[in-house]
Amino acid sequence: MNRNVVDDRNVKALAGAVKACWSCRGPVDVRAMFCATCDALQGPTAVDHFERLELSRTFDIDLADLDRSYFRLQRLLHPDRFAAKSAPERAHSLAHSTALNRAYEILKDPLTCAEYLLTCLGAPLAGEDKTTADPVLLGEALERREALADATDALAVAALAAAAERDAEVCRATIGRAFTGNDLKAARAHTLRLRYLAKFLDDARVRQPRGAARRAASAHGATT
Amino acid sequence: MALRSVMSVTDAAAERVKALLAQRNKPALGVRIGVRTAGCSGLSYTLEYAEQKNSFDEVVEEKGVTILIDPKATMFLIGTQMDYVEEKLKSGFVFKNPNEKGRCGCGESFHV
Amino acid sequence: MVLLDIHEPGETPVPHAATEAAVGIDLGTTNSLVAYAVDGKPEVLRNIHGEGLVPSVVAYLDDGILVGYPAKERQFDASDRVVSSIKRLMGRGIEDVKKIAGTLPYTIEPGSEGMVRLAIAGRRVSPVEVSAEILKTLKSRAEKRLEKSVARAVITVPAYFDDAARTATKDAARLAGLHVLRLVNEPTAAALAYGLDKGVEGLYAIYDLGGGTFDVSILRLEKGVFQVLATGGHAALGGDDFDHLIAERFLAERGETKPSLTLVKSALNAARTAKERLSTDHEGRWDIDAAGRLSTHNFDRVALETLIEPLIEHTIDIARHVIEDAKLAANEIKGVVLVGGATRMPIVRRMVAGLFGREPLSDIDPDEVVALGAALQAEALTSGSNTLLLDVTPLSLGLETMGGVVERVIERNTPIPVAHAQEFTTYQDGQTAMLIHVVQGEREMVDQCRSLARFVLRGIPSLVAGAARIKVTFALDADGILTVSAREELTGIEQRVEVRPSYGLAPEDMEAMLRSAMEHAREDVETRLLTESRVEGQRGLLALKSALRADGEILTPIERRTIENAMAGMERALSSTDRDMIEGWIEKLDAETLFFAERRMDRGMKTALEGLAIESLESKLQAAATTGSADAR
Numbered sequence: 009m010n011r012n013v014v015d016d017r018n019v020k021a022l023a024g025a026v027k028a029c030w031s032c033r034g035p036v037d038v039r040a041m042f043c044a045t046c047d048a049l050q051g052p053t054a055v056d057h058f059e060r061l062e063l064s065r066t067f068d069i070d071l072a073d074l075d076r077s078y079f080r081l082q083r084l085l086h087p088d089r090f091a092a093k094s095a096p097e098r099a100h101s102l103a104h105s106t107a108l109n110r111a112y113e114i115l116k117d118p119l120t121c122a123e124y125l126l127t128c129l130g131a132p133l134a135g136e137d138k139t140t141a142d143p144v145l146l147g148e149a150l151e152r153r154e155a156l157a158d159a160t161d162a163l164a165v166a167a168l169a170a171a172a173e174r175d176a177e178v179c180r181a182t183i184g185r186a187f188t189g190n191d192l193k194a195a196r197a198h199t200l201r202l203r204y205l206a207k208f209l210d211d212a213r214v215r216q217p218r219g220a221a222r223r224a225a226s227a228h229g230a231t232t
Numbered sequence: 233m234a235l236r237s238v239m240s241v242t243d244a245a246a247e248r249v250k251a252l253l254a255q256r257n258k259p260a261l262g263v264r265i266g267v268r269t270a271g272c273s274g275l276s277y278t279l280e281y282a283e284q285k286n287s288f289d290e291v292v293e294e295k296g297v298t299i300l301i302d303p304k305a306t307m308f309l310i311g312t313q314m315d316y317v318e319e320k321l322k323s324g325f326v327f328k329n330p331n332e333k334g335r336c337g338c339g340e341s342f343h344v
Numbered sequence: 345m346v347l348l349d350i351h352e353p354g355e356t357p358v359p360h361a362a363t364e365a366a367v368g369i370d371l372g373t374t375n376s377l378v379a380y381a382v383d384g385k386p387e388v389l390r391n392i393h394g395e396g397l398v399p400s401v402v403a404y405l406d407d408g409i410l411v412g413y414p415a416k417e418r419q420f421d422a423s424d425r426v427v428s429s430i431k432r433l434m435g436r437g438i439e440d441v442k443k444i445a446g447t448l449p450y451t452i453e454p455g456s457e458g459m460v461r462l463a464i465a466g467r468r469v470s471p472v473e474v475s476a477e478i479l480k481t482l483k484s485r486a487e488k489r490l491e492k493s494v495a496r497a498v499i500t501v502p503a504y505f506d507d508a509a510r511t512a513t514k515d516a517a518r519l520a521g522l523h524v525l526r527l528v529n530e531p532t533a534a535a536l537a538y539g540l541d542k543g544v545e546g547l548y549a550i551y552d553l554g555g556g557t558f559d560v561s562i563l564r565l566e567k568g569v570f571q572v573l574a575t576g577g578h579a580a581l582g583g584d585d586f587d588h589l590i591a592e593r594f595l596a597e598r599g600e601t602k603p604s605l606t607l608v609k610s611a612l613n614a615a616r617t618a619k620e621r622l623s624t625d626h627e628g629r630w631d632i633d634a635a636g637r638l639s640t641h642n643f644d645r646v647a648l649e650t651l652i653e654p655l656i657e658h659t660i661d662i663a664r665h666v667i668e669d670a671k672l673a674a675n676e677i678k679g680v681v682l683v684g685g686a687t688r689m690p691i692v693r694r695m696v697a698g699l700f701g702r703e704p705l706s707d708i709d710p711d712e713v714v715a716l717g718a719a720l721q722a723e724a725l726t727s728g729s730n731t732l733l734l735d736v737t738p739l740s741l742g743l744e745t746m747g748g749v750v751e752r753v754i755e756r757n758t759p760i761p762v763a764h765a766q767e768f769t770t771y772q773d774g775q776t777a778m779l780i781h782v783v784q785g786e787r788e789m790v791d792q793c794r795s796l797a798r799f800v801l802r803g804i805p806s807l808v809a810g811a812a813r814i815k816v817t818f819a820l821d822a823d824g825i826l827t828v829s830a831r832e833e834l835t836g837i838e839q840r841v842e843v844r845p846s847y848g849l850a851p852e853d854m855e856a857m858l859r860s861a862m863e864h865a866r867e868d869v870e871t872r873l874l875t876e877s878r879v880e881g882q883r884g885l886l887a888l889k890s891a892l893r894a895d896g897e898i899l900t901p902i903e904r905r906t907i908e909n910a911m912a913g914m915e916r917a918l919s920s921t922d923r924d925m926i927e928g929w930i931e932k933l934d935a936e937t938l939f940f941a942e943r944r945m946d947r948g949m950k951t952a953l954e955g956l957a958i959e960s961l962e963s964k965l966q967a968a969a970t971t972g973s974a975d976a977r
Contacts (some may be wrong), residue, residue, distance in 0.1 A: 032887035033941030046890035087822040091725035109759040213734020324347025
């Protein structure tokens with residue numbers, strides 16, 4: 009009996025490879041979005057955000073690719089497409105669309121994308137209370153905060169924000185190289201730094217009167 | 233034997249039928265009117281291109297168009313007039329039917 | 345009157361399957377409209393006088409209820425029975441309304457659970473009921489014009505409407521016998537109308553200043569995708585507020601300190617006329633003839649603009665903030681579209697142009713553009729379309745934590761639908777219950793945000809403080825309506841509570857209102873249930889047909905005949921109007937095809953198993969060839 013290849017492990021994997029379509033009750037690939045037989049929308053599967061958006065698992069996502077993929081899938085799956093369909097299909101569509109939005113939000117922002125990729129690769133950043141482990145990073149963060157606290161006018165705040173934005177840009181490039189070189193340790197360290205910079209930029213934004221950043225930014229060159 | 237026609241066709245309806253037949257890719261003999269049990273008042277008309285005459289079809293030839301009437305529909309159509317109406321948001325054929333006793337709210341099906 | 349088309353043989357569609365009309369409704373503070381789209385061409389449905397606008401005014405008279413212009417005409421001789429601007433009270437609790445109570449020309453009373461009720465001519469009506477009257481009028485106008493039954497609609501709401509106001513709008517539609525296909529944000533609907541009609545592409549801002557609400561949205565329009573990047577606004581700022589400022593001035597000029605309700609309405613009426621006229625004229629005189637005295641008021645555009653400039657400046661501030669939220673600069677925006685009657689005022693155009701550095705667009709009538717967009721979306725939802733509309737939530741959602749601080753779970757401008765979960769824990773040893781207080785708003789402290797719902801999660805296992813893990817999930821659907829659920833995860837003891845945010849309208853109240861509106865509602869409900877059964881029956885039939893095409897050969901001729909007989913029964917049932925019969929056949933078809941489904945699954949599993957066997961062999965070979973390759977996991 010040539011059953012030796014179909015061992016227990018395979019049977020288990022198989023249970024997760026084919027399921028019954030809720031609509032025509034025939035077999036359907038668990039990864040399929042639509043039933044190949046009756047075309048009914050199936051529920052979303054538990055895949056990571058990259059796979060959900062049909063992208064390869066990388067930090068250097070081309071934003072145009074991300075948008076294209078996101079729009080294409082939402083066009084297929086958004087609740088607006090199923091408004092006149094049966095209740096189970098409406099529910100599946102809601103679940104798909106929600107999952108796509110979540111994936112898009114996370115992958116769109118380089119910081120959340122890096123954090124998520126680290127988690128996928130088994131090297132997640134620790135919670136917020138453990139982020140001060142690196143003394144060099146801590147020193148830099150404190151220095152920036154003091155400078156922000158000392159800044160007396162909107163122009164000074166805007167200058168600090170601009171410097172932090174430049175550093176963040178460099179930091180994102182470094183993270184990209186670290187992921188490409190499979191150096192998870194470096195990727196973690198720089199992602200942590202990016203998290204600090206992002207927080208600092210948020211705080212700097214709050215410190216400025218609304219629109220001041222813009223006025224300050226457009227003011228260099230013009231006399232005020 | 234000169235039987236009075238089962239139904240009549242207005243000029244507008246005849247013109248529209250001719251225009252539609254001319255537009256159609258496949259040749260057609262005319263149009264066939266039938267009824268079926270559907271809709272919220274129970275019965276509704278069907279209006280389809282006809283490629284050939286079925287043996288029991290009633291034939292009405294008027295104003296250059298051929299109308300075939302399914303035998304099941306004959307009793308509902310006796311004395312009706314087929315008209316074509318064009319309005320701002322919609323257009324289509326209508327049967328003015330003296331036999332009709334009620335229509336559903338949207339007018340899409342009727343009972344006698 | 346039904347109008348028939350000629351179809352290919354055998355292809356005449358079944359009536360009611362898709363031909364019942366779905367309309368778009370702009371339910372405005374001052375005016376409402378209904379529109380209908382065919383083949384991507386939307387049109388406002390007008391009355392016999394050619395009027396598209398239905399004033400959002402309802403008169404409760406002894407001999408019946410009037411809506412629209414007839415109601416508006418009675419606001420002087422029956423001023424205590426006429427309700428206008430009801431939209432400002434949608435989803436509001438009595439506490440919210442106290443602030444604006446003085447500015448509303450009718451008496452407000454607390455209802456049950458902090459709900460607002462209006463006292464009108466001895467009856468007490470809720471804002472939901474008043475709005476339902478307006479919707480009923482729009483529905484019947486559409487039915488008359490289209491000569492079709494209209495049971496489904498897309499209804500627009502201000503983008504900045506909170507959850508309670510959205511839920512209230514949906515409830516009003518239910519009372520009016522309308523199934524809401526989708527609530528669409530007003531600026532998004534306007535963008536849809538512009539994008540599809542004028543073919544605009546790129547980054548656009550929509551500045552929507554209506555009678556009672558202000559919204560601004562930034563959208564990216566690209567190849568049929570309408571992606572909202574950020575939205576913001578003010579739920580109680582609009583043309584009505586300008587009227588009040590002008591009326592106050594007129595009343596002061598008359599030397600009135602305690603004006604009667606009738607006088608206030610007359611002053612407001614004069615104010616509204618003055619405001620509208622001063623969009624084209626530079627000055628004018630207006631009379632107020634009420635309370636036994638005639639007064640004449642000179643007023644000019646400069647005075648008007650001085651009066652309202654602070655309010656417009658506030659909208660410009662909000663717009664600036666929204667541009668920042670979209671991470672853009674004003675000069676990156678390719679165009680700005682004006683929506684709402686109040687944008688006809690020159691000062692609004694001037695200040696908007698100043699912010700964006702370009703002249704705003706108003707090619708499509710700013711009073712009609714929202715309804716036209718809603719009609720397009722109604723057509724898209726019922727007939728299919730290639731357009732994709734991606735909207736966001738305007739307000740952050742969060743929970744109350746220790747010390748009245750808000751912990752945000754969903755940030756504003758997150759694309760919807762969305763679901764986020766956050767974990768919380770207990771703060772006392774042995775704590776077995778937890779109060780979950782859901783708030784909406786941007787402020788840090790709970791009392792500065794809008795309270796949406798409170799519920800108690802019970803049955804938390806008794807543990808030391810901080811050990812329990814309570815996962816609270818917030819889910820916003822495509823209408824922007826919230827569902828919150830919570831469960832304790834750690835011990836495996838699950839507690840799950842689903843809440844619908846309450847804005848004070850108890851489910852029993854809703855039931856009672858629905859029952860009182862039963863006359864026509866029963867018909868609507870029946871139609872709806874029948875439609876649902878038909879959709880389900882048709883789905884089952886189509887699925888079975890596909891299955892027969894794919895796997896029919898595994899059946900013996902006798903089995904096949906049995907199934908085909910059942911299908912024929914279902915076809916017959918579907919062409920009837922007998923819901924019980926359809927439901928019966930759904931069950932029968934299910935039962936009689938169970939063996940077929942099982943056999944298909946068996947075969948599918950076998951095929952997959954064979955495929956897997958080969959795959960597994962290959963992967964083993966591969967693994968042998970590449971032993972030692974790094975796996976990051």
